[in-house]
Amino acid sequence: MSHIQIQNLNKHYVDQRRLPRSEEDIRSERTIQVLDDINLEFQDGEMVCILGPSGCGKSTMLRMIAGFEHPSSGQVLINNEVVTKPRADSIFVFQHSGLLPWMTVWENVELGLRHLTDLEKKNKTIREYIEMVDLGRFGNHFPHQLSGGMLRRAELARALAVNPDTLIMDEPFSGLDFLTHMKVREEVVNMHEFIKKTTLVVTHDIDDALIMGDRVIVMSGRPSHVKLEHKLDFGRPRDLGSNPELRALRDEIFFMLGVSYAI
Ligand SMILES: Nc1ncnc2c1ncn2[C@@H]1O[C@H](COP(=O)(O)OP(=O)(O)O)[C@@H](O)[C@H]1O
Numbered sequence: 492m493s494h495i496q497i498q499n500l501n502k503h504y505v506d507q508r509r510l511p512r513s514e515e516d517i518r519s520e521r522t523i524q525v526l527d528d529i530n531l532e533f534q535d536g537e538m539v540c541i542l543g544p545s546g547c548g549k550s551t552m553l554r555m556i557a558g559f560e561h562p563s564s565g566q567v568l569i570n571n572e573v574v575t576k577p578r579a580d581s582i583f584v585f586q587h588s589g590l591l592p593w594m595t596v597w598e599n600v601e602l603g604l605r606h607l608t609d610l611e612k613k614n615k616t617i618r619e620y621i622e623m624v625d626l627g628r629f630g631n632h633f634p635h636q637l638s639g640g641m642l643r644r645a646e647l648a649r650a651l652a653v654n655p656d657t658l659i660m661d662e663p664f665s666g667l668d669f670l671t672h673m674k675v676r677e678e679v680v681n682m683h684e685f686i687k688k689t690t691l692v693v694t695h696d697i698d699d700a701l702i703m704g705d706r707v708i709v710m711s712g713r714p715s716h717v718k719l720e721h722k723l724d725f726g727r728p729r730d731l732g733s734n735p736e737l738r739a740l741r742d743e744i745f746f747m748l749g750v751s752y753a754i
Pocket residue numbers: 504505507525543544545546547548549550551552
């Protein structure tokens with residue numbers, strides 16, 4: 492179970508590019524305010540998609556939820572406990588190129604199951620996850636032998652096998668061609684329907700957010716605050732073309748992100 496609360500979260504970094512040249516510079520602020528008083532809550536089992544302009548602090552926020560970085564002020568709570576350090580058992584950060592190249596797909600998925608001593612159960616679990624992402628015949632392939640989409644699906648199987656309470660995905664479809672992007676997205680949606688883990692997805696693609704999320708969050712440019720939170724109470728699979736409500740929301744978000752003519 493994983494219930495996440497973000498309370499009055501602020502983050503600033505020292506601006507490394509602006510070197511102090513005078514006494515005045517040293518006294519003046521050389522910090523970049525990235526996040527500005529963020530308050531959010533993610534319910535157990537919810538899939539929330541987070542949109543926002545590039546550089547607004549989405550990855551920074553995810554890193555703080557995962558405990559890799561500390562807030563400047565405010566806090567993140569998971570199940571009412573303040574996050575102070577990474578907790579590999581409960582949160583999995585999905586990232587591409589996360590597979591070890593010298594291990595097969597099977598061995599990579601097995602990595603997350605080292606704690607299982609019952610070999611039969613372990614093998615059954617590995618097989619299940621590999622089959623879930625449709626890679627049943629590729630268990631003994633190495634990452635370099637897989638296509639981009641297969642690789643991303645293998646990474647997904649590896650993430651799921653860990654059975655984390657929370658899955659964090661930062662731009663999970665980046666670098667995929669259009670059709671592969673669609674297919675892997677479908678895979679993630681199916682996976683979510685099936686396992687119902689708390690899943691946070693950062694994406695720059697508005698359609699991804701509207702098709703996948705139980706809720707969508709739009710953040711502003713830096714210093715970033717929450718500009719929009721919208722529940723997406725629609726069944727899946729969703730078709731943006733035939734849903735006027737989603738269509739209108741899509742236009743609104745495009746506009747919010749600075750594009751006046753949604754395509
Ligand atoms: N470790 C760091 N030190 C200094 N500045 C950083 C650091 N990490 C991120 N930033 C700055 O914080 C801002 C937000 O970064 P990031 O969270 O990666 O944005 P996003 O994921 O929304 O594109 C950027 O301007 C980036 O340059």
